[in-house]
């Protein structure tokens with residue numbers, strides 16, 4: 001039942017908190033098998049990936065390291081600017097490293113294509129896990145190695161995803177009421 005302050009601005013819930021936790025457990029079990037003995041670098045893409053990364057790594061039962069990169073292309077709105085900006089680079093050596101990029105969403109695909117190419121160019125072995133995949137939004141070709149949920153072509157918020165930097169703290173993924181955008 002929707003009842004908290006932020007819930008009042010949500011038109012519909014697409015993925016519930018329970019579903020996200022269950023899916024993170026499933027993905028964690030698969031990733032445990034994949035990365036056992038490989039000490040992967042689990043690379044969160046700031047800012048949106050933080051809640052998903054925090055949930056997911058609890059369920060990966062092998063040694064791993066974490067690091068973060070900041071890239072941005074939406075600049076607060078609901079449309080990709082088309083240009084991916086590198087704001088903060090990774091601090092760890094990546095050559096010959098197993099890297100698991102953790103993302104909240106693949107939409108146009110621009111962010112992940114840029115990051116995958118950049119890290120592969122530096123000699124890393126890169127895989128991608130995303131909480132959400134929006135295939136109808138795709139402009140450049142890129143596929144995640146592991147994906148939580150396929151969602152329709154709507155702008156979503158919550159569990160790390162923002163509209164104008166708000167709503168990242170919602171514990172589920174939903175669609176905003178249209179009047180929120182009219183303000």
Ligand SMILES: O=P(O)(O)OC[C@H]1O[C@H](OP(=O)(O)OP(=O)(O)O)[C@H](O)[C@@H]1O
Nearest residue numbers: 046047048072073074107108109110111
């Ligand atoms: O597939 P794409 O169309 O490139 O969209 C996906 C990217 O967009 C969002 O990041 P954003 O640039 O909004 O930065 P943020 O993580 O700080 O919200 C999201 O977190 C992904 O990184």
Ligand code: HPA
Nearest residue numbers: 107154155156157161162
């Ligand atoms: O649907 C979305 N919501 C929030 N941020 C995003 N970045 C790409 N797509 C989205």
